[in-house]
Amino acid sequence: MENKTFIENVKLLLQMHAEGLLGGEIMPEDALIGIVPKDDLMNVLTLGMALNYQRNSYKLWESVAQAYLDKSSRWIFNPKVVSESNLDELRSILVYYRVALQPNRHPEIWQRVSKGITQSSQRGDVIGLIESAQFDIAILKSIMEINRKPEFPYLSGPKIFNYWLYAMEAYTGVCWRSRELITIAPDTHILKASVNLGLCSSEVLDGSSDNRQVVAKSWEKALIDSELSPIDVHTPLWLWSRAGFPPLSV
Known part of the structure; x- marks a missing residue:
């Protein structure tokens, strides 16, 4: 997939999240x-x-x-x-x-x-x-x-x-200095979503430490010059996976 098309899909996913279309808006830490x-x-x-x-x-x-x-x-x-x-x-x-x-x-x-x-x-x-x-x-x-x-x-x-x-x-x-250093946190849902978007091959789904690093680095590379930081897409990706990957549309 061309990077331009990939970024368009990522932005569409962010828009779906912003409009509440991914469901499961309650995150685990919201219990606090x-x-x-x-x-x-x-x-x-x-x-x-x-x-x-x-x-x-x-x-x-x-x-x-x-x-x-x-x-x-x-x-x-x-x-x-x-x-x-x-x-x-x-x-x-x-x-x-x-x-x-x-x-x-x-x-x-x-x-x-x-x-x-x-x-x-x-x-x-x-x-x-x-x-x-x-x-x-x-x-x-x-x-x-x-x-x-x-x-x-x-x-x-x-x-x-x-x-x-x-x-x-x-x-x-908290307002971090060097915020760009926050990489995506590659848990199981992030791995699945990354594969579903075509960023990584299904080989990363075994969840090994090396493959989690591959996913994190792939997001860093893919979002260069996009005005997005990898951590910005974490929650939308996580919710998209939990929702069963509804089609990217708004």
Whole structure:
């Protein structure tokens, strides 16, 4: 497919999304809206995202919202408090609300990420981490994907890291420097949609790390000079796949 035709199809998909024609407008993280105040949203989104790996995203965020509603358990979303907490107490809450599905590994990751946030920020929270990186994605990538990678399991992977950047922008209003560095977050729906649009061959559907990188790089290349960033098409592609790929028309 010629790139001009491809870009026209992408823009048509964006228009369908803007006009509400893709259905499923409720995104998983929307479960936090009206429950988590803006002051806590960065911490909640970040810690919840750290466990968003090969599981039902809607159920994860519903569980996170329920845990936050319980004032006695709300401390689990404070990175500084969590980093100094008793792991068994943390585990009991995360497992009770089914935020953690793996009773050993998930609470350990939650606490490790909390320590990573605390140690990377004078404030001890996510906004402090972002401020320490001067809102620059290049610096943040260096911190989370290289210098402190062991402290950010899952979250430092390209799929979740890039979606986390997008979620920070979409839900908390962060204005990133080097926004063009946010690549598309190639989950299963993005892989399917990319194949359906003719951007990639069906070989990428096996979901290997290499093939996810192929898809991400393909989107970067395809959108050069289009005035679109790869992350701009993430939600429309995701919803298009979930809707069963309705024809591109408005």
